[in-house]
Amino acid sequence: MHNKKDNITIIGAGLTGLAFCNLLKNTKINISLIDIQPKIFYKTTDNDRYIVLSNTSKIILQSIGIWCEIKKHCTEVKNIHISKKNIFGSTIMKSSDEDLESLGYQLPVKTLIKILYKNIEDENNIQFVHEAEVIEVKEGSTVEIKYIQNAQEKFTNSDSLIFSTGSTDNLVNKIFVEKVQKDYHQNAVTCEIVSDKYNSETAFERFTSRGILGIIPRKENAWSLIYSTDQEESNTIKNLNMVEVKNYFQKLIGNKCGKLEEVKNIKIYPLKMKYYKKFINKNICLLGDAAHTLHPIAAQSFNLSLRDCAYLTNLIKNITKIDKKDFLSIFEDYYEKRINEVDRLVNFTDFLASFVHGNGFIKNNIVSTSFLIMDMNKNLRVNAIRYLLGVNFSQSLISTLKD
Numbered sequence: 001m002h003n004k005k006d007n008i009t010i011i012g013a014g015l016t017g018l019a020f021c022n023l024l025k026n027t028k029i030n031i032s033l034i035d036i037q038p039k040i041f042y043k044t045t046d047n048d049r050y051i052v053l054s055n056t057s058k059i060i061l062q063s064i065g066i067w068c069e070i071k072k073h074c075t076e077v078k079n080i081h082i083s084k085k086n087i088f089g090s091t092i093m094k095s096s097d098e099d100l101e102s103l104g105y106q107l108p109v110k111t112l113i114k115i116l117y118k119n120i121e122d123e124n125n126i127q128f129v130h131e132a133e134v135i136e137v138k139e140g141s142t143v144e145i146k147y148i149q150n151a152q153e154k155f156t157n158s159d160s161l162i163f164s165t166g167s168t169d170n171l172v173n174k175i176f177v178e179k180v181q182k183d184y185h186q187n188a189v190t191c192e193i194v195s196d197k198y199n200s201e202t203a204f205e206r207f208t209s210r211g212i213l214g215i216i217p218r219k220e221n222a223w224s225l226i227y228s229t230d231q232e233e234s235n236t237i238k239n240l241n242m243v244e245v246k247n248y249f250q251k252l253i254g255n256k257c258g259k260l261e262e263v264k265n266i267k268i269y270p271l272k273m274k275y276y277k278k279f280i281n282k283n284i285c286l287l288g289d290a291a292h293t294l295h296p297i298a299a300q301s302f303n304l305s306l307r308d309c310a311y312l313t314n315l316i317k318n319i320t321k322i323d324k325k326d327f328l329s330i331f332e333d334y335y336e337k338r339i340n341e342v343d344r345l346v347n348f349t350d351f352l353a354s355f356v357h358g359n360g361f362i363k364n365n366i367v368s369t370s371f372l373i374m375d376m377n378k379n380l381r382v383n384a385i386r387y388l389l390g391v392n393f394s395q396s397l398i399s400t401l402k403d
Contacts, residue, residue, distance in 0.1 A: 053106075
C-alpha cells in the first residue's frame with residue numbers, strides 16, 4: 001500500500017492516461033498511474049500504428065510544452081479530398097478555409113507515447129505503478145483499489161479514480177451501467193503503401209460500395225492506408241498475396257497516389273462503437289477509450305479524448321487553487337460541460353459510418369449533391385472543420401492550461 005493517499009488514481013497508461021498526467025504535472029495533485037506494462041515499454045515500444053492529431057490537439061500539447069518535439073515527427077495534412085467511387089461530385093476541405101496551419105498532423109503512436117512518458121517520468125506528483133493489474137475496485141468516499149504486482153496482492157486508496165483504458169470493461173461494467181454498444185460488422189484494414197507519387201499536404205477519404213478508404217501522407221512517397229470494410233471483404237484481402245493486394249488497392253485508390261510500388265505491414269481489427277452515456281459515477285470517472293470508442297471515419301477518437309482531458313484538468317486546477325479537492329463536484333461539473341460535444345460526435349461518426357457505407361440510387365444522389373454543395377460553399381466546409389476538429393476550443397481554457 002502507498003504511504004500516502006492519492007488524490008487521483010488512474011488505471012491505464014496509454015495515450016489518454018499519459019496525456020492527462022502531462023496536463024497535471026507540477027501541481028499539488030498527487031497521482032498514481034497503474035498499468036500492466038513494464039517501465040521499459042514506454043521507452044522501447046514498437047507500436048506500428050499511426051495517429052492523426054487535430055489542430056486543437058496541437059494547441060493542448062503546446063500548453064504542455066512538448067509540441068515542438070512532437071512536430072519533428074509529424075507529417076502535416078493541409079487538405080482532405082473527399083469523394084465517393086463511381087459517382088459525380090467531390091469536395092476538398094482546406095486548412096486555409098479556417099486560417100489554420102494544418103487540419104491534422106500524423107505521427108507514429110510509439111513516438112507520441114515515448115514523448116508523453118519522458119515528460120513526466122520524474123515528476124514528484126506522479127507515481128507510476130508498473131506491471132500491475134487491477135482486479136477489484138471498492139466504491140466509497142475513498143476509493144480502494146486492489147491490484148496484482150509481482151504475484152502479490154496490493155492495495156491503494158484514492159480520493160478519486162479514473163479509468164483511461166478500454167481493457168478494463170470487466171471492472172467498469174460493475175460501476176457504470178448506461179452503455180451503448182454497436183457492432184458495425186466491419187473490419188479496419190490498415191497498411192503502409194509506397195507509390196511513385198507523393199503529395200505532402202493532401203489526404204484522401206473515399207467512400208466505396210464496400211467501405212470507407214482513408215489515405216494519409218507519411219513521408220517521402222509513403223502513405224498510411226485505412227480501409228473500413230465488411231468482414232467478408234477484409235477476409236478476401238487477408239488471403240491475397242502481395243501482388244494481388246497491390247493490384248486490389250491500386251484499383252480501389254485509382255491514380256490519386258500514382259502507381260503503387262509496395263504494400264506492407266497489413267493489419268486487420270474489428271470495428272465497434274462503445275459509449276458510456278453517463279461517464280461519471282460519484283468520484284469515479286471514465287476517460288478516453290474507457291468512455292468511448294469511435295468509428296475511425298473522422299480520426300477523432302484520441303482527439304476527443306484529449307479535449308476531455310483538457311476540460312477535466314481545467315476544473316481540477318481551479319479547485320486546487322482554493323484547496324478544495326471535491327471530486328464529486330468536479331466530475332459532475334465535467335460531465336455537464338462535456339456531455340453535449342461527446343454525445344454529438346459519437347452520434348455523428350456513427351451516422352456517417354452507417355450512412356455512407358454501401359450503394360443505392362437515393363443514397364448516391366444525396367452524397368453526390370452534398371459534396372457539390374460543400375465544394376461551392378466555404379461556410380459549410382468551415383463549419384464541418386470546426387465540428388470535427390474541435391476548433392471552437394475555449395481561449396480561456398487554453399490560458400488556464402498554460403498557468
